[in-house]
Amino acid sequence: RAVLGSVVGAAGAAALVGCAVSSRTSSAASLLGLGVLLTLIATVIAGPLLVRPVIRVLGGAFPALFGSIGRMSQRNALRNPRRTGATAAALMVGLALVGGMSVASASMTKSFDQQIDKTLGADFVVQNSNFVPFPREITDKIRDTAGAGLVVRSQFTTIAVSLPDGDRVKTTAAGYEPELDEVAHITYAQGDSAAALAAGRLAMDKDFAEDHGVRVGSALPVEFQGGRRAELTVGALTDQESAEGFGAQGGIYFGLGTLEKYAPGGQDAAVYVNAASGTSADDLRGNLEETLDPYPQVQVRDIADYKQLVHDQIAVLLYLVYALLGLAIVIAVLGVVNTLALSVVERTREIGLLRAIGLARRQLRRMIRLESVVIAVFGAVLGLALGLVWGVCTQQVLALQGMTALAIPWGTIVAVVIGSAVVGIVAALLPALRASRMNVLAAIAHE
Structure with missing residues (x-):
């Protein structure tokens, strides 16, 4: 998995570098498409290998904030890297597209604004x-x-x-x-x-x-x-x-x-x-x-009207981005719910033992919610990192057509990361509720 992911990722990175340095629009666009495809495949392949280092960082503050509950939630997310990587993949793909298209649209808007300011001199x-x-x-x-x-x-x-x-x-x-x-x-x-x-x-x-x-x-x-x-x-x-x-x-x-x-x-x-x-x-x-x-x-x-006209036209692209984001969220929620439900079933006896030695229902629900949040944020971080690279390379292609300004919509990126954490909380509601309602003795006796 590591070798295959590295080879495919290196080929995709080479294509994206070629796209960024190309001086012809047609060849740059072709290399961009190839690079996007290969880097996406490489990230999906290598995703499980990235689970441990990335989640250790993302959940690093959990023990300090939530004590033993935070520590257990972080370790639960690390138990099965393949499952965690597969669960986060749906959100990662959707947010990679959202991130790339957001950078491209923001760069187009800024470029058009600059060109209108530079060229239009009439009232x-x-x-x-x-x-x-x-x-x-x-x-x-x-x-x-x-x-x-x-x-x-x-x-x-x-x-x-x-x-x-x-x-x-x-x-x-x-x-x-x-x-x-x-x-x-x-x-x-x-x-x-x-x-x-x-x-x-x-x-x-x-x-x-x-x-x-x-x-x-x-x-x-x-x-x-x-x-x-x-x-x-x-x-x-x-x-x-x-x-x-x-x-x-x-x-x-x-x-x-x-x-x-x-x-x-x-x-x-x-x-x-x-x-x-x-x-x-x-x-x-x-x-x-x-x-x-x-x-x-x-x-x-006037100049302001022309800028607004361009913004309205590019907004159509953003509506497509938001539709992709909504689809990614729905798929991600279903995936996280399924993964957590399966995890709860597999850990039935463990949950019963934890409850028997004093873990409160509220603490159990919090542990599962934190596990869900770190999985969702893991997918968001990978997806946005990939999307930013795609977006910057797309802007290099647009620069060949005169749209030379690069704009990173940091507000959108921060909002997406926060939204991913909310998605994790929502996805964990039913599995956490089911786990907290388990009969302790029946759970301990579960094979």
Whole structure:
């Protein structure tokens, strides 16, 4: 068991290390999946071997706190390491998934918050609630809104770009008006917004450009929607942490004039609005919302609204985490109840002897509850330790897509450990009650 667990665990650890140092998202994701699977199998295999050292630590304070009752509960949990390890495995697996997904979701939330703070410079962004483009007449009404100062339009379009290395990439590109720098903060590796938005020019992410042999000044054949073709020159390379998004490979954008020349008739996807001099942001928001009242699908958002939007979307992932946690708790409770019930049956004569020499019913129930608690916390500690490793490696994969912030939800972790102790207490209620109601003489005579 020790040799097999070590070999499988070493292979899983190597896969996770490879995932953390990989520079390609596809290979990193594959190594992450392999590492998660192998380390989980290794922990299940080696779990019984970890029972003695870990439970000695977790239950180390029991003798001092509960005297001989605490000492016996700790030793009872150590009697059958295989059974204890198997009982804790269900909780361990569930909490490992919960821990990993909690770290991933917290890191995503923090990364998005940082990116929104870094990139969004406008007071407000007007968008359709489902991000579908809206008619130009809405943009005109936004311009005419009292207190609206600078208004910058943006559109999106699907393009196909032929690259110097022979690849032909289909992606979504954006078009912006020349005042882009007034409403967004963009970091450039080469060039600037004026060069990127000039007629017949485009900008792209520097890493994408390096991968495909593109440089500033490279002329790239571009096919727009409707079949129109153009040869656009690379005017700037950006150095944004999240230049690429879902369906937006390469982080490509150009001037709105270029977009309208080759793909005319497009609708605005977003309008960035700054308050005019002498108008507060709150007043402008009220005026914009009044202007857009006839269009309920079009919404006004500021930085806080965008953060909340991201938080709400990631919350869906957290709901899945909580569902997994609930399932893990149900399975763990059943497992601990079964194990304790079996343990009570096996120790019937021993319990009778303890009762005969003066062990009170309340002390017996406490002993069984403490045994249950240490088993549940053992599973929680192993699961959360494994989940934290998975979560950190997942964040390394996300970092390849620009989500570079790592966040550990310590509050959630502490709450899960405390909750595991409560689960142990609940699971021990029936076995402890049954043990305390045993007839002492019948228990002593039990074979």
